[in-house]
Amino acid sequence: MDKIDRKILAELQGDGRLSLTDLAERVGLSLSPCHRRLRALEQSAAISGYRAQLDATALGLGFDALVFVTMRDAARGTVDAFEQAVAAIPNVLRAQRLFGDPDYLLQVIARDLPAFQQLYDDRISTLPGVQRLSSTLVMKSVVENRPLPL
Numbered sequence: 001m002d003k004i005d006r007k008i009l010a011e012l013q014g015d016g017r018l019s020l021t022d023l024a025e026r027v028g029l030s031l032s033p034c035h036r037r038l039r040a041l042e043q044s045a046a047i048s049g050y051r052a053q054l055d056a057t058a059l060g061l062g063f064d065a066l067v068f069v070t071m072r073d074a075a076r077g078t079v080d081a082f083e084q085a086v087a088a089i090p091n092v093l094r095a096q097r098l099f100g101d102p103d104y105l106l107q108v109i110a111r112d113l114p115a116f117q118q119l120y121d122d123r124i125s126t127l128p129g130v131q132r133l134s135s136t137l138v139m140k141s142v143v144e145n146r147p148l149p150l
Contacts, residue, residue, distance in 0.1 A: 001046065004029065006150045008037055009046065013147035016050045053145060061109045063116050064138035069104035071129045078129035085127050091119055102134070 007027045011018060018026070024034035041047045056062065071078065079097075086095050086106065094107040108124070110116035125133060 005037060005041060005046075008034070008041060010147070010150050012047065013150075056109055060111055063110040063112050064141070065108045065110070065116055065135050066138060067106040067108055067120070067124060068102040068134040068136075069106060069127070069130055070101060070132040070134075071103045072131040073129065074103075075129075081128035082130070089119075089123050102132075108135075 004027055008023065011023055011026050020031060020035055020038070023038070024031050027034060029037070038047075056064070069082075071082065082104075083095070083097075086092055086104075091108050091110055092106050093109055094105075096105045097103065098105055106124070108116065108119065110119055120133075120135070124130075
């Protein structure tokens with residue numbers, strides 16, 4: 001990956017809807033070489049996809065919580081079952097396995113406190129292998145959806 005590839009990636013992080021013509025112009029390439037580089041970046045998985053960035057609050061999903069999960073044990077089967085079950089919950093926007101305690105950090109979004117409570121009681125607390133849950137509410141997001149530093 002060279003300087004031009006990084007420039008292509010930076011431009012697309014800023015605006016994923018750029019036309020190929022506009023992208024080529026911004027990075028200083030003609031259309032054909034820009035297209036080849038773009039396809040190579042997609043094939044190498046440097047670009048994993050394109051999507052619209054939505055505003056959760058505007059869509060009625062203004063309740064954001066972080067849930068810390070401590071597992072009963074670290075057996076492969078337990079971990080696999082937990083990860084598959086948590087991946088099936090649409091309200092879990094992010095699930096990260098951590099070193100140390102707790103074992104996982106989940107970012108969960110819901111309409112409001114009652115909706116979160118129901119999700120917490122019915123789905124999250126019943127996930128396989130969970131020993132303990134602890135949650136905290138997000139007061140405000142200071143940095144989010146930041147482009148990767150290229």
